[in-house]
Amino acid sequence: MPYPTHLPFEKMKTLAARLLYLDCIPHVPGDIHHPGTTAEEVAQVLNYLHGQMIQFTNAGGVSPDTQQLDKFLQEAAQRLRSSMDLSPFSLGGSQAVRHGLDLLHDVAQRLSCYSCSHPSKVCYGHPYHDAEVVSRGGECIKPLKRLFEVARDVARLYYSKYATNCGRLPAVEFSTSYDSIGQTLTVPYHVRGETEHASGEGNPATVRLYLDPQHFDRSTYWVVPYVLFHECICHAFQPMKSQPGRTAEPYDGFSEGWMDWVAYSILNRLCLGQDPGGQLVSQMPHAADNAREAGIFHGARQHVSYPLDTSNPEAPTVLHGVTTAKRFFGVLDHLPGNSDNNWPMFFRISFDLNLQHEWNMETETFFRKLASNLADPRKHKQIKSCIISFLKSNDIRSLIGRILALPS
Amino acid sequence: MSVAEEYYKTKDSTIPAAVQRELDDYFTKLAEDPLYRSAVSSAGIRLADVEACGRKGITLRSPTAGIVGAETGILVGFGSVVLHDLWKQVLLPYLKWRLGPSALRASGPVSRKRVGRQAKGRESRR
Numbered sequence: 001m002p003y004p005t006h007l008p009f010e011k012m013k014t015l016a017a018r019l020l021y022l023d024c025i026p027h028v029p030g031d032i033h034h035p036g037t038t039a040e041e042v043a044q045v046l047n048y049l050h051g052q053m054i055q056f057t058n059a060g061g062v063s064p065d066t067q068q069l070d071k072f073l074q075e076a077a078q079r080l081r082s083s084m085d086l087s088p089f090s091l092g093g094s095q096a097v098r099h100g101l102d103l104l105h106d107v108a109q110r111l112s113c114y115s116c117s118h119p120s121k122v123c124y125g126h127p128y129h130d131a132e133v134v135s136r137g138g139e140c141i142k143p144l145k146r147l148f149e150v151a152r153d154v155a156r157l158y159y160s161k162y163a164t165n166c167g168r169l170p171a172v173e174f175s176t177s178y179d180s181i182g183q184t185l186t187v188p189y190h191v192r193g194e195t196e197h198a199s200g201e202g203n204p205a206t207v208r209l210y211l212d213p214q215h216f217d218r219s220t221y222w223v224v225p226y227v228l229f230h231e232c233i234c235h236a237f238q239p240m241k242s243q244p245g246r247t248a249e250p251y252d253g254f255s256e257g258w259m260d261w262v263a264y265s266i267l268n269r270l271c272l273g274q275d276p277g278g279q280l281v282s283q284m285p286h287a288a289d290n291a292r293e294a295g296i297f298h299g300a301r302q303h304v305s306y307p308l309d310t311s312n313p314e315a316p317t318v319l320h321g322v323t324t325a326k327r328f329f330g331v332l333d334h335l336p337g338n339s340d341n342n343w344p345m346f347f348r349i350s351f352d353l354n355l356q357h358e359w360n361m362e363t364e365t366f367f368r369k370l371a372s373n374l375a376d377p378r379k380h381k382q383i384k385s386c387i388i389s390f391l392k393s394n395d396i397r398s399l400i401g402r403i404l405a406l407p408s
Numbered sequence: 409m410s411v412a413e414e415y416y417k418t419k420d421s422t423i424p425a426a427v428q429r430e431l432d433d434y435f436t437k438l439a440e441d442p443l444y445r446s447a448v449s450s451a452g453i454r455l456a457d458v459e460a461c462g463r464k465g466i467t468l469r470s471p472t473a474g475i476v477g478a479e480t481g482i483l484v485g486f487g488s489v490v491l492h493d494l495w496k497q498v499l500l501p502y503l504k505w506r507l508g509p510s511a512l513r514a515s516g517p518v519s520r521k522r523v524g525r526q527a528k529g530r531e532s533r534r
Contacts, residue, residue, distance in 0.1 A: 008506050126443050127505055179508035180419065210508075 003135040004175035004206045007213065009125040010059040011178050013072045014213035016140035017057035020073060021080075022221050023143060023285070024104035025049065025097065042096045045089050049097060052083045058214060065125035069140050070113045077101075077108035111139060134176075141176065144224065146283050148174040148207065150270075151228035152236070154277040158266060159237060161276050162344060163351035164394050171204035172236045179210040187300045189293075190215035193227040195235035207231040219293055222286055226267060226294035233263035239357045254353065254367050256314060257302065257321015258328075262350045264298045265343075267291065275343070320371065325350070327374035331383050337391065349387070352396035366400045373406055382406055410485030412492045415471060416512040417481050423511050424482045428468055430506050434499065435463040451497040457490040465491045466499075481515065 007015060027046065056076040063072045081101045113122045117137030123130040138145050152172045159166045181190045196206045207228065211220075234255055269275045271284070271291040281287050302319040303312065328349075332342040356363060373379040383403070390399035418424060438444045438458070448455050465487030486492040503512060 005505060125437075126441065127502065128447065129443055177505070177509070179510060 003128070003131040004173045004208070005127060005131050006134040006138075006176045007178050007211065008127075009065055009069075009123055009130055010061075010063060011211075011213045012123070012130070012134070012140060012176075013059035013063055013069050014057055015144075015176075015211065015216055016069060017059070017073055017076050018053075018213060018216045019141065019143050019221070020077070020104055020107060021053050021057065022218055024107065025053075025100040027218055037096050041089070045084075045087070045097055048087055048089065049080070049084065049101075052080055056080055056083075060214070068113045068122055070108075070111045073108040073111060073140075077105045081105055113139075116140070135173070144176070144209070145174060147225050148209075148228050148232075150280045150283045151225060151232040152207075154229070154266060154270060154280060155232035155236060157276050158233070158347060159351050159355075162347035163355060164348060164396065166237070166351065166355060169237050172232060173204050173206045175206050175208040177208050177210050179212065181210060181212050181215070187296055188217075188219055189223045189297060190217070190220045191224060191227055193231040195231045197238075205236045207236060222289040223293040223297050225284060225290045226264065226297050229263040229267045229294075230260055233266060234259040234354070238354055252314075253317045253321035253324065253371070255321075257318045257323075258325035259321075259350065259354055260298065260301065260318065261322045261325045262347065264294055267294050269343075324367075324371040324374055328370070328383075331374065331380050332387070335384060335387060335391075345387075345391075349390070349396070349399070353400075356396065356400075362404065363400060366404050369406060369408065370403050372408070373403070379406070410467065410487060411489060412486045414484050414486075414495075415481055415515045416484065417515050418513075419480075419508070419511050421480050423480070423507065424468060424470065426507055427482060427503060427512070430503055431463060431466060431468075431499070434502060448494065448498060451494075453490060453493055453497065457488070458494055461488045461491050466495065482512070 006012065025046070056079045059072055081104075084097065084101060114120050116122075116139045117133045121129065121133050123133050134141065152174075155172075156169055159169060179192070181192055190212045192210045194208045194210065196208060198204060198206070209224065209227065238255070266275070266277070268291050270277050270281050271287040272278075273281055284290055300312070302315055302322050304315045304319050305312075329342055329346050332338055332345050335345065338345055370383070373383055383406075386399055386402040386406070389402055390396065418427075434444075438448065445455055448458060467485040467487070469483050469485070471481050471483050484495065486495060500512070
């Protein structure tokens with residue numbers, strides 16, 4: 001099987017440089033304290049530095065494929081540091097960001113393309129050759145790979161712990177692709193995700209991040225975990241996705257709404273250090289920012305405006321799925337064996353439904369019927385009895401069957 | 409003369425020039441890089457046939473308004489069947505990798521023209 005593809009080389013250089021900058025240079029002037037320097041002065045310096053960074057990290061047209069990525073980063077780091085020496089700012093203002101620039105410079109100096117992958121190969125612009133190097137090593141985009149590994153491991157951990165019988169979950173691989181992503185929603189994120197399932201049982205799923213490195217900014221970086229959690233928790237283990245000719249849309253309220261709320265909730269809980277996977281938060285250096293941006297993106301995806309916003313056509317479907325999930329979560333209150341915590345049971349039922357091998361007319365009808373019954377509080381008692389029955393049988397098909405048998 | 413022609417909607421007006429540039433670059437790499445050459449062979453395409461036709465066998469032009477209206481697009485012409493095969497199996501995936509999947513979108517009614525038996529017949533007479 002070929003390695004998952006990754007960004008074209010010059011775009012990978014730009015992305016790597018952006019990641020380095022975003023990880024090393026603080027962004028909030030108030031976080032930088034330097035004697036005799038005001039927050040306003042620091043803000044001016046950061047603003048200037050940001051402009052320089054955009055100029056120096058853009059590899060397109062200036063860095064030929066013959067220039068190694070490590071050399072490009074080292075050059076960019078050097079130029080960035082020199083630009084600060086020549087800047088018109090006060091000594092205090094420049095000194096305030098000096099630590100970040102030194103750190104960036106040191107990290108860039110330590111990076112070596114020759115020690116990235118084994119066997120030692122260096123990227124040079126070839127799609128398959130570079131894909132192998134980045135898949136095996138990928139030191140240059142390590143922060144993104146680490147976030148993917150957290151999302152994948154958390155998804156695996158949650159499914160293994162909560163799903164009734166998740167069996168052997170398929171491997172999940174990471175891929176990056178270029179796309180010029182405009183602001184499709186009302187939020188300024190230049191990233192989207194996609195999960196591809198190779199045909200055949202047991203074949204790995206590939207989670208692909210579509211990025212436009214030239215627009216890869218701080219808020220885009222921070223929202224990446226939400227996109228990855230969505231792909232890994234909602235889609236990576238869905239057997240139905242591997243079926244050819246999957247075109248029906250109605251049940252996407254479940255995938256894109258209900259399961260998205262599950263993914264978002266798990267990410268939030270992780271950032272708060274709750275539940276299994278909580279220890280993985282140490283791998284997310286910007287956890288609080290990740291949680292905040294996730295909330296904004298998650299909200300924007302289900303924001304239905306009137307007249308309908310053509311740039312966000314999925315919003316009604318997503319909103320419907322999220323609302324249904326939240327109502328279902330509420331119905332779990334005071335169920336036998338549920339103590340004070342609805343989450344374990346909610347995760348279990350969500351994962352069992354998501355692992356269904358078939359989403360057909362019957363299961364679509366199930367989801368519609370569940371949603372319409374949940375919308376009517378008088379019918380919650382009947383839904384509770386269906387859930388109790390499921391808890392006895394441990395068979396998600398019995399829950400589906402019982403919901404289908406409810407009067408409309 | 410083209411033995412086949414395909415029409416693609418493009419994401420914006422910068423794409424046709426970018427496609428031109430990427431094709432030039434691809435054929436340069438094909439001449440120099442064994443990995444590029446083996447990718448062509450792996451696709452079941454005879455490298456010698458591709459080299460015999462060369463880069464000039466693929467032409468790009470803007471569609472006339474009468475055919476497709478005012479939208480941004482590009483008509484790709486192929487001087488031989490082997491170049492058309494190369495396009496479908498190697499070049500189009502390569503261009504989508506380089507420029508993004510939404511950069512070129514195959515269009516409906518005028519997307520294929522004179523492809524198939526007739527086209528092969530024409531080539532065999534050359």
